[in-house]
Amino acid sequence: MELWHIRGEQQLEGSCFVQGSKNASLPILAASILCPLRCELLHVPQLRDVDAALRILRHLGCKAEQSAGHVYIDSTQLSCSAIPHELMVEMRSSVIFMGALIARCGEARLSLPGGCQLGKRPIDLHLSALRQMGADIEENGDEISCRASHLHGAEILFPFPSVGATENAMLAACTARGETVIHGAAREPEIVALQMFLRSMGAAVGGAGTDTIRITGFQPKKHTACRIIPDRIVGATIACAAAASGGDVELKGVDPKHFSTVLYFLNQAGCDIISSTRSVRVRSAGKLYGIGALETAPYPGFPTDAQPVLMAALLKAKGQTVITENIFENRYRQVPELLRLGADISLDGREATIRGVERLRGSALTATDLRGGAAMIVAGLAAQGETVICDDGHITRGYEHFDRCLRSLGADVYLEY
Numbered sequence: 001m002e003l004w005h006i007r008g009e010q011q012l013e014g015s016c017f018v019q020g021s022k023n024a025s026l027p028i029l030a031a032s033i034l035c036p037l038r039c040e041l042l043h044v045p046q047l048r049d050v051d052a053a054l055r056i057l058r059h060l061g062c063k064a065e066q067s068a069g070h071v072y073i074d075s076t077q078l079s080c081s082a083i084p085h086e087l088m089v090e091m092r093s094s095v096i097f098m099g100a101l102i103a104r105c106g107e108a109r110l111s112l113p114g115g116c117q118l119g120k121r122p123i124d125l126h127l128s129a130l131r132q133m134g135a136d137i138e139e140n141g142d143e144i145s146c147r148a149s150h151l152h153g154a155e156i157l158f159p160f161p162s163v164g165a166t167e168n169a170m171l172a173a174c175t176a177r178g179e180t181v182i183h184g185a186a187r188e189p190e191i192v193a194l195q196m197f198l199r200s201m202g203a204a205v206g207g208a209g210t211d212t213i214r215i216t217g218f219q220p221k222k223h224t225a226c227r228i229i230p231d232r233i234v235g236a237t238i239a240c241a242a243a244a245s246g247g248d249v250e251l252k253g254v255d256p257k258h259f260s261t262v263l264y265f266l267n268q269a270g271c272d273i274i275s276s277t278r279s280v281r282v283r284s285a286g287k288l289y290g291i292g293a294l295e296t297a298p299y300p301g302f303p304t305d306a307q308p309v310l311m312a313a314l315l316k317a318k319g320q321t322v323i324t325e326n327i328f329e330n331r332y333r334q335v336p337e338l339l340r341l342g343a344d345i346s347l348d349g350r351e352a353t354i355r356g357v358e359r360l361r362g363s364a365l366t367a368t369d370l371r372g373g374a375a376m377i378v379a380g381l382a383a384q385g386e387t388v389i390c391d392d393g394h395i396t397r398g399y400e401h402f403d404r405c406l407r408s409l410g411a412d413v414y415l416e417y
């Protein structure tokens, strides 16, 4: 159990570098087994989810080591195509190993993945894509068994641009015979990052960042290297923390285009946003304003992962904000905890209405999920007195040394293990 102690109402000031992206690292780690490969990854965050992916790789017979931001993987000796339940449930992204294993071994045995409880989170689109490429898949309760003597290219049409299903389909398609076209693909920066890595491994893949991705061949390389893109959700979280605390923070090493919708709404709330290609400065004049209405949507829309942290930043904003959550059914789990700080939020199905209050008071909270926990930190930074967040490891699944990062910006935050 981890305890976050936050003494709020300190303005955040200064600059910080933003960690590498968790959600870009995880599919790239899975992709490293597509062919016998030695690879080096730079700027990989040290996180529980990354550690879980490295343990899966080692279980499969690969060498997988992390030293600070540097990860080395050697998948030449991969000897197993099954992932045990206890490794699968550690995180959501374990499901991306399904496409990679079937591509490399012609079979994969695994169970349903874990991750934050944000709603039903089915994997029907993942399975349907693999079936269209010729995989024979049996589902038995939580167990999934996939087999394919050979995968073939297919025209896949996703009715919804699922990030994970797009990643799984891209990986499986690399070793399929013939061309695969994914229509209705997710367009997130993490999909573009995966395409870059697959190209560096020898895959002929194009179109990532648009809704149509084509994979036309694979001439596997023996080694490759890649640098992980900056984490746009961590960038958004620090930007929201700066806004909530009335601060002035420069985020370095980020691509502001990756979270431009979040920056747009912070600007609407009254912050100055000064962007360059590799950094962004968020300067709050103190008072924020409600921003009317906003809704979450697949990229390039407003990211569902940034919804809880922006909500937290607006708790003391003058006026009202109405958020509509369109991606996950159960993504307001932070709300009952934020109410304990004195926030005024009402929920009606997918809609949350936030009416700004004059003051938040520190309280004892319990982290409910990764981004919900981050939202509690942001709210705690704006609250009077001490907030203590009791967390069963959610926040450290996605935020690297976050207490140190906030302290370097002048926050009074202390993490007790």
Ligand code: UD1
Pocket (backbone or CB within 6 Å): 023, 026, 092, 093, 119, 120, 121, 122, 123, 124, 125, 126, 127, 160, 161, 162, 163, 164, 165, 186, 190, 304, 305, 327, 328, 329
């Ligand atoms: C990824 C991100 C997560 C982010 C989410 C949406 C990672 C590790 N996680 O999760 O942080 O919140 O994208 O941006 O990258 N769906 C189906 N059937 C499927 C797959 C998805 O109905 O087979 C639905 C989900 O229930 C959800 C929506 O599609 O309502 C979005 O899910 P998806 O884009 O797949 O999210 P993840 O890949 O799980």
